[in-house]
Amino acid sequence: MATKKVIGTETEFGISIRRQPDFNPSLASGFVINAYEGVRARVQWSFEEESPGRDARGFGFESGGAGDYESGVVNMVLSNGARLYVDHAHPEYSSPEAADPRTAALYDKAGERVLALAAASAQERVGPDEVVGIYKNNSDGKGNSYGAHENYLIARQIPFGDIIEFMTTFMVTRQILTGAGKVGSENDRPDVAYQITQRADFFEEEVGLETTLKRPIINTRDEPHADPEKYRRLHVIIGDATMSEVQTFIKLGITELVLSALEDSALPDSLQLADPVGSCWMVSHDVSLGEPLRLAHGGTATALELQQQYLEWITKYAESERDDDVTRAVLVEWGAALDLLESNPMGAADRLDWVAKYALLQGYADRGVGWDDSKMAAVDLQYHDVNPERSLYQKLVGARRMRTMFTPEEVDNAVRNPPDATRAYFRGRCVQRYPESLVAANWDSLVFDTGHELLKRVPMMEPLRGTRELTEEILDQALDAAELLTALGGS
Amino acid sequence: MAEQEQRRPQRREQEPTEQAEVEPVDREATEAIDELLDEIDSVLEENAEEFVKNYVQKGGE
Numbered sequence: 001m002a003t004k005k006v007i008g009t010e011t012e013f014g015i016s017i018r019r020q021p022d023f024n025p026s027l028a029s030g031f032v033i034n035a036y037e038g039v040r041a042r043v044q045w046s047f048e049e050e051s052p053g054r055d056a057r058g059f060g061f062e063s064g065g066a067g068d069y070e071s072g073v074v075n076m077v078l079s080n081g082a083r084l085y086v087d088h089a090h091p092e093y094s095s096p097e098a099a100d101p102r103t104a105a106l107y108d109k110a111g112e113r114v115l116a117l118a119a120a121s122a123q124e125r126v127g128p129d130e131v132v133g134i135y136k137n138n139s140d141g142k143g144n145s146y147g148a149h150e151n152y153l154i155a156r157q158i159p160f161g162d163i164i165e166f167m168t169t170f171m172v173t174r175q176i177l178t179g180a181g182k183v184g185s186e187n188d189r190p191d192v193a194y195q196i197t198q199r200a201d202f203f204e205e206e207v208g209l210e211t212t213l214k215r216p217i218i219n220t221r222d223e224p225h226a227d228p229e230k231y232r233r234l235h236v237i238i239g240d241a242t243m244s245e246v247q248t249f250i251k252l253g254i255t256e257l258v259l260s261a262l263e264d265s266a267l268p269d270s271l272q273l274a275d276p277v278g279s280c281w282m283v284s285h286d287v288s289l290g291e292p293l294r295l296a297h298g299g300t301a302t303a304l305e306l307q308q309q310y311l312e313w314i315t316k317y318a319e320s321e322r323d324d325d326v327t328r329a330v331l332v333e334w335g336a337a338l339d340l341l342e343s344n345p346m347g348a349a350d351r352l353d354w355v356a357k358y359a360l361l362q363g364y365a366d367r368g369v370g371w372d373d374s375k376m377a378a379v380d381l382q383y384h385d386v387n388p389e390r391s392l393y394q395k396l397v398g399a400r401r402m403r404t405m406f407t408p409e410e411v412d413n414a415v416r417n418p419p420d421a422t423r424a425y426f427r428g429r430c431v432q433r434y435p436e437s438l439v440a441a442n443w444d445s446l447v448f449d450t451g452h453e454l455l456k457r458v459p460m461m462e463p464l465r466g467t468r469e470l471t472e473e474i475l476d477q478a479l480d481a482a483e484l485l486t487a488l489g490g491s
Numbered sequence: 492m493a494e495q496e497q498r499r500p501q502r503r504e505q506e507p508t509e510q511a512e513v514e515p516v517d518r519e520a521t522e523a524i525d526e527l528l529d530e531i532d533s534v535l536e537e538n539a540e541e542f543v544k545n546y547v548q549k550g551g552e
Contacts, residue, residue, distance in 0.1 A: 014548050025548065089550035140548040147552040211552040237552070360531070363524045378539035379531070381546060392531055399527055 001321070002263035003231070005256040006097045006153040006422055006463040007104040009248075011241050012090040012146040013115055013386070014135035017126060025089035030074045032132065033091050035125060036118035038415060039079035041435040046442040077441045079416055079431045080110060081424030084118075090146050091115060091134065096424030097443075097463050100326045101253035103419050106406050108248050110414035112136055116386040117415070136241045137384035138198035141377055143186050145202045147211060148241035150252060152234045152259055153226065153463060163234065164207050164218050166262050169271045170255075170310055171217050171238050173293075173303040175200060175283050177337055178251045180240035181354030183361065183371065183380040185285065192285045193371035194361060196354045198240045200284030206276050211237050217276055225443035227461045234259065238280070243384060243393040245405040246351040250337060253330030257314050257322070266317040271306055272296035287358065289341055307338055350403050356396055357383050423466030429475045430484075437481035450482040458488065 015032065017023050076084045081096030093111035098104035119134045126132060139145045154163075179197035187201040195201075199215075208216035221235040236255065242248045261267050273279045274294035282291050283303045292300035301309075311334055318327050333351075340348040349359040360383070361376055369375050383392040396402040406414075418428025423444075430438055430446055439455060440447035448456045460466050478484035536542040 012552065014546070016546055018542070018545060025550070087552070089548065135546075140546050141543070142547055144548045146548055146550075149552075359524065360528070363528045367528070374539040374543050375535070377543040378536055381543065382535060390534060392534075395527070395531060395534065399530075401527070 002260035003153060003155040004099065004464060005260060006099060007101060007252055007256060008095045008097050008151045009104060009108045009111070009252070010092060010094045010147070010149040010151070011108070011111055011136060012087055012092045012138075012148070014133075014137055014140065014146065014384070015089075015091060016131075016133045016135075018131040018133065020126065020130045026086065028132075029086040029089060029091045031125075032115075032118050032122045032134065033074050033076065033084055033086060035121035036076070036084065036114065037121055038114065038117060039432055039435070040076040040084065041431045041438045041441075043075055043077050043438055044440040044447075045075040045083070045085065046440045046445065046447065077427060077431050077438070078114065079418070079428050080107065080414060081418035081422075081428035081431075082107065082111065082114070083441075083443075084114060091118070096418050096428060097422040098419050098424075099421035099464065101249055101256055101330060102326050102405070103421070104252050105245055105248040106410060106414050107419060108252075109245055109406060109411050112243075112386050113411050113415050116388065119387060133390075134386045135381060135384040136243060136386055137180065137381070138240050139182060139186065139202075141182070141184060141186070141380070145186075145199060145215075147237055148199075148239055149211075150236040150239055150255065152236070152256060153224070154232050154234050154259055155263055156224075156228070156230055156232050158232070158263055160220070160232075162262065165270045165272070166267050167258070168206060168217055168276050169273050169306060170258050171236070172273060172276055172280050172283060173306040173310075174251070174254065175238075175280070176289060176303050176307065176341060177247070177254070177334075177352065178239045178242065179284065179352070179354040180242055180384070181357035181380070183376050185281075189281050190285065194287060194358060195284045196287060197284040199238060200281045203238060203277060203280045217280060226463050231463075240353070241384075242353050243391075244351055244353050244356070244402060246333060246403050247353055249405060250330070250333050250351075253326070254310075254314070254334050257318065257327065257330060258310060260322070261314055261317045264317070264321060266321070267313060271301075271309065287345075289345060304338065304341055308342075311335055311338060350401060353383070353393070356393070356402060360392065360396075420468035422463050423460040425468045426460065426466035426471045426475070429471070430481075433475060433478075434481040434484065448481045448485060450480075450485060456481075456485050458485070 015025055015028055017028050074086050078084055083094040085092055095107040095111055098107055115134045119132045123132045138148055175197050182195050182198045185192050185201055189201045202215050203217055204214045205216040207218045209220050217238050219235045219237045224231045224233045274296045279293045289304050294300055348355040385391040388394045418424045437448045439449045444461050445457055445459045474487045478487050
């Protein structure tokens with residue numbers, strides 16, 4: 001039985017403050033994040049490795065100094081358990097850990113709302129002509145890309161070679177389901193009017209540690225943010241930030257399922273491609289979905305055919321291993337999206353960003369606007385604006401052309417409150433109840449200042465502990481951080 | 492081929508009842524795009540060229 005796949009997303013947002021004379025993206029990112037008025041704690045973000053002193057509830061207790069903390073940059077932990085900070089020149093939202101892909105998709109959407117709220121507050125503080133814009137996309141159309149990363153908790157025992165062998169083709173071909181669409185091409189790839197993904201042009205290696213240069217299809221970063229003896233965190237960098245809730249759900253859900261099947265040795269074949277890197281951008285450049293990809297052991301198959309093969313295997317796997325509503329919904333959505341792409345691709349405009357955007361752009365092309373007209377690039381960019389008044393994605397939702405999964409109330413709740421079923425619950429509730437005492441945080445620990453000489457650290461090495469079920473009572477009863485630490489077993 | 496074409500539409504008709512937790516989509520609304528493009532024109536940045544040219548992102552990940 002595969003490890004429960006705890007899932008989280010990291011989104012770097014594009015930023016601009018138009019007509020600001022001395023606009024600096026790093027300063028602007030800090031400015032926008034500082035403007036966020038939701039419940040949050042400003043903390044130091046610790047990169048220090050934890051020692052795994054944990055008890056049955058999933059957290060232990062240690063005394064000690066605060067260690068080495070990154071300083072000088074804006075870092076916040078939000079009351080929903082997320083991290084909001086400046087990553088070089090972008091505002092970044094790292095979602096709280098979720099125990100299933102539906103919850104993960106909800107907290108990804110909540111991140112958009114957080115940035116929209118922060119941008120609205122920032123807008124009130126700039127000059128009258130200046131316009132704060134935050135975009136959930138992955139390219140500026142001028143050769144600069146920024147990431148939308150996915151994280152999946154997997155068993156340490158899976159040999160990394162198996163991940164490379166079995167996941168590469170899946171990652172390359174899932175682009176037809178994960179793409180957000182882009183006008184033109186970048187990074188010296190062949191010219192196209194429109195392509196399926198924002199990111200594919202920037203992938204240059206099969207495997208590697210890099211995320212900013214020579215980006216690899218399989219990223220080898222090995223920071224589990226959990227017990228390293230038991231877990232690995234697969235850091236997926238080949239995916240687009242998606243506006244469509246259904247699409248985010250599909251992206252996370254199918255990847256989680258394929259990883260689980262790999263862990264349970266339920267993938268019969270690796271379906272290796274002869275040229276994974278070339279196939280990566282070829283898939284993205286082929287909006288007709290008919291491009292045959294050469295397979296390593298002879299023959300060819302399209303991305304769509306390969307995805308249909310994964311669906312068939314995973315359906316069989318799920319029948320024996322995964323009898324739950326969320327898994328069934330993932331399989332239904334996966335199958336429906338592939339059926340549409342096969343028989344009536346534009347029919348997927350109500351669920352896949354790349355198709356929705358393509359339909360809009362085709363409409364303008366039919367009105368005589370050239371594909372290299374600035375208007376096309378402007379439509380592409382504005383589709384991803386997080387401001388609901390300006391977002392073209394939001395216009396499609398408003399016109400009932402785009403399916404949604406979450407009500408506005410659900411999203412608002414996810415902005416304020418953490419998910420129940422992971423350690424993010426404990427983190428988020430601590431931000432709600434003891435924000436003044438919380439001085440530092442990391443994914444796997446919190447550090448409190450309770451007025452004693454030494455700071456107190458609470459390690460959380462098990463992502464599936466620290467849940468509502470395990471900690472709600474303690475949190476409700478502890479009126480301050482000192483009481484909390486006493487209840488947890490310290491002094 | 493003909494057999495496939497007959498089979499596909501039937502599968503799509505079944506789709507909405509299979510999909511969990513989603514809002515119904517007004518299928519008629521997907522027919523006419525003109526009205527939508529007019530609405531989008533009303534919110535689209537006025538100076539597309541300046542808007543696109545000034546959107547430059549460096550650094551990250």
